[in-house]
Amino acid sequence: MNGWTGKLLRVNLTTRETGVESSEKYFGYVGGKGMATRILYDEVPAGVKPYDPESKVVMAVGPNSGSSAPCSGRTTLCFLSTFTKGNAVVDAHIGGDVATQLKACGYDALIIEGASDVPVYINVKDDKVTVEDAAALWGMTTTETTAALCDKEGTGTTVMSIGKAGENMINLSCVITGVAHCAGGGVGAIFGSKKLKAICLYGKGGTQVADPKRVLALNNYVMSDLMGSNNNHVVPNTPQSFSEYDSPRSRWTGHPGLTWGAAPGGPVDTGESAPGQPTLMGYRCQKAVFDHGMIAEKYTTKMIGCTSCPVRCYGAVSLPQLKKFGRNTTHANTCLGNNPYGGLMKAYTDFEEEGDGKLTASVYSAILADDLGLWDNYGELKATLNYFMDNGYMEKILKPEEYAEIDWSKRESGDITFIADILTRVCDKNHTLSTLAQGAYFVDKQYHDLIGDDYINSAALTLWSTIGAKRHHGNECAAQVGMLTNVVYNRDGMCHTIVNITGSGLPYHLQRNIVEERFGKGCLDMPKNYTPMNEAKARFAKFGVVRQALHDSFTLCNWVWPMTFSPRKERGYKGDLSVESQYFSAITGKETSEEELDFMAERGIQLARAMTVKTYGTRDMRHEHDVIPEYAYSTEPDVPVFTEGTVKMEKEDWQLALSMFYKEFGWDENGAPTRETLEKFDLKDVADDLEASGLL
Amino acid sequence: MSKGLMNREYTRREFMKMTAKGLAGVSLSGSMLSLLGTTLAQAEQLQLYPNAEYLLVFNPARCTGCQRCELNCTLANDGVAQPYLSRIHVRDYAQFGGDVTTEYLDDSGFFGNFSIPAETCRQCKDAPCMVGCPVKAINPDPVTGARVVDENVCIGCGACVNNCPWHMPRLRPDTGKSTKCINCGACVAGCPTSALKMIQWEDVATAMNAGA
């Protein structure tokens, strides 16, 4: 079979039985997110809670995963949210080798069901699948677990594991693979509730493609003509001989003179990698420097990333300063993952040079969090901990002995072991600090008498919704458009389709001209100077999430895709939004248009929204789900809305934005899918189900 | 032997003489360093694979472990993206640089110092895979000199895999037949950091003659 393997692997942890079924009936959902969401809908009845044995985790890839297409190394995990209102369906995404290896083992999806009484790991070697004892691994860090399992099962084994956070069922926990590749959303705690310590994958098979030559030609086209750097930033960050434009915010940081300073054997210069040079494009993103600043240059060993990705967005650093803390001195990650908890400190103590204190704190906190398998919820956990510390609430919520045993002065004095003091307790279910890692929605519920309405609505937290979901990205990016891209999610939206456009580095007028051609006049406002809602923006926002769903289903990395823009001047910087469908056609052998593929991806969104309606027991998504916190309306108090200098939202305009967005998706004024819409997507059974529950 | 081939062979021998003990301590000219894509300090760790046709260079410091080479190799040669069949082996070295040692945090690989000591075919002169094949299924290609498996002759005994010190050939999981590198260059063409380089002997000769 081309593209898909056509097989689902089912592992029951209660009975330790494993089985293989056909995956064909899910092809209409593309794969990944769509497929996994449908399986969850089919198999987990509404009312089941994430930690119940009836709760399942479905891990799925799509026809593109492992095909060699650039950035096709992503896997989607679908499950019930541990940390947002209603515990409705969410998905999380993991990179590394997982997608390639799941395909190589011969499966489109792995369904994990039931629960074990004792620690176990799932061992998948092609069609040999076993559930094995993990008693000796329980309590280990994710790094130790990976090393132990690679030693036992083979050094090339792909290991996904949980740490203390998952084992102790801390809501904000994740699954880690390789160095720092993470599936968040609380899935680590669901693994923990099933006593599932790890999954091992090693496959000898592959991804069959209908037309290998066409796939290779597409790879070359994408890497030569369409792809820039991380987030598909298409202009470099400094002036270069080939570039018409440059932008300091661009993640295309590589340039002559900037190095991987700690490369074994001496610095490697990142140099110029002009468009049309696919064999140099891995030098464009010097992400350690972009994230940590110039101080990180000399500690940068290289860039790494997911299998098949030529962008390499993980800045790998080696910090001898960490030796004195008796742990690993190297780490690699990107964006927030490079500094998840350094910001718990009020001050930093430098070690060998000015500024290395902050860098060391960042990397130290990243290593610690990954080893614990603690998920940061895009900065929410750090913000919550700081909120409670800064407002004097810690003393009020902790037991006196708990409060007394922590040396709070370390926070001010710059002793970074403070971060470990806090995080290890956060992962201890018996310690009150762990209650702050429940997710903001549940923190607000538990401590509402103490913290009132301020916490959940605060700019310190920057949620997109009071369901407890972080803004990632929202109104800071294309105002209403960015905020709307969150609405289809029961967690942080993670939609990068739009932010990659606004962050591309191209001048605003070029960005606008290219996207207006497709979505209509007025779809993209000037940065921080936006206008009231219009239909072009609703179309643009819908495109953003549909493509994101496509990428999470196909699979591709939405942190880079789609190819809206190109680094090539001779193309007028215009990208090619049909490449996904070209790949789909070349890989599966089924000629499929861009519109047809987007339609299949949208099916998964429609289903997930219907599932949220069912879980919430109300059609009123507008007031129960799509509620943006107060801070979003009140930032920059002195600047009037719709004038230069603010992206603050306006209450009536947001309601109008929702109405227009709902209309684009065929939802009613409550924001719930109608029967007509569901039937259009062949979801008649879902419509019937909602009707039977009085929700249609 | 044509003049071109003779020149290639001459350059190859000269180069191999020069690098017989690796590149440590060899005084390499500026043009040679730039051809190899390295600094003098880094040259020491380059993995060189000279064969009749060209010089293959792998730089573990530049390899980012993306495994695009493995995917491209198999897509180009087998019509399927199947890393296990790849004739360059990255995946098994990427995490721990090979076997997991007790000192893995200081060893190579993602969990250590990030150096990735991948392995690829050397097209050895008296290739153990070729010499040890009981049915002579592996022979030098008359044009490229690469040691190539004739899958019609191969009986899938696995002697080549075992005899190769780096276990480079792989037995196809479906047919059981052996498959190995044929010097096609697909791995090099798609490496996003030029960690792999395929250098023609003519260019090596020019760099060697260019001096300083």
Ligand code: SF4
């Ligand atoms: S393509 Fe290049 S960077 Fe990627 S794994 Fe292969 S040799 Fe390393």
